[in-house]
Amino acid sequence: xxxxxxxxxxxxxxxxxxxxxxxxxxxxxxxxxxxxxxxxxxxxxxxxxxxxxxxxxxxxxxxxxxxxxxxxxxxxxxxxxxxxxxxxxxxxxxxxxxxxxxxxxxxxxxxxxxxxxxxxxxxxxxxxxxxxxxxxxxxxxxxxxxxxxxxxxxxxxxxxxxxxxxxxxxxxxxxxxxxxxx
Numbered sequence: 178x179x180x181x182x183x184x185x186x187x188x189x190x191x192x193x194x195x196x197x198x199x200x201x202x203x204x205x206x207x208x209x210x211x212x213x214x215x216x217x218x219x220x221x222x223x224x225x226x227x228x229x230x231x232x233x234x235x236x237x238x239x240x241x242x243x244x245x246x247x248x249x250x251x252x253x254x255x256x257x258x259x260x261x262x263x264x265x266x267x268x269x270x271x272x273x274x275x276x277x278x279x280x281x282x283x284x285x286x287x288x289x290x291x292x293x294x295x296x297x298x299x300x301x302x303x304x305x306x307x308x309x310x311x312x313x314x315x316x317x318x319x320x321x322x323x324x325x326x327x328x329x330x331x332x333x334x335x336x337x338x339x340x341x342x343x344x345x346x347x348x349x350x351x352x353x354x355x356x357x358x359x
Contacts, residue, residue: 178342199282206232206233207322207323208231208232208322209229209230209231209322209358210227210228211227211229211330211358212356213228213243213330213355214228214355215270216352216353216354217263217272218263218269218270221262221359223356224239224243224244225243225244225354226242226243226244227243228240228242228330230355231353232321233316235316236316236319237316237320237321238316239300240314241312242311242315243311244309244310244330244331245309246309246354247307247334247355248301248306248308248309249303249304249336250303250304250305250333250335250336250337251304251311251332251335251337252302252303252334252335252337253300253301253302253303253331253332254279254331254333255279255280255297255298255306255317255325255328255330255331256273256276256279256298256301256319257277257298257329258275258329259276259327259329259357259358259359260273260276261275261329261355261356262274263273263275266319271352272352272355273331273355275353276329276352279295279296279299280297280298281297281298285297289315290328291315291316291319292319297320297328298328299313301317302325302336325328326359327359328358329355329356330356330358331348332353332354332355333351333352334350334352334353335350
């Protein structure tokens with residue numbers, strides 16, 4: 178009887194210790210959650226959800242929880258500046274232009290795959306489901322949370338072919354959603 182009690186106590190103590198380790202690990206793993214807004218040439222619009230960034234041994238895990246997007250693939254990038262404000266370029270207003278271009282601290286000067294030699298801000302394509310939600314996580318193997326802090330996460334209309342040909346910057350369209358990573 179005493180052996181059963183000791184085994185039960187040992188099992189309970191082990192479970193308690195292990196659950197404590199998990200919560201400690203979660204607290205140590207750097208992560209940041211960012212609110213994402215619809216953007217237009219008129220400015221910042223409605224909140225469409227959040228994106229969470231988590232450092233891992235495989236790179237930066239990017240977990241979207243977004244809604245109200247058009248179904249299909251969308252260009253997904255880290256942009257240079259921490260702003261989602263509209264601006265004017267070539268005399269025309271544009272959505273989230275104050276975010277600047279794709280993050281490119283190594284001066285690659287070219288669009289590429291998330292694993293390749295292009296801009297560091299080039300992320301895997303964001304896939305939006307038929308109901309307008311995006312919840313599938315992607316991994317950016319060359320990024321860390323520290324590299325993307327004080328930048329913007331950007332969603333473009335349409336897909337991304339990870340090349341500057343036949344159209345620049347992967348052929349993605351207008352900037353349609355943005356969030357500032359603090």
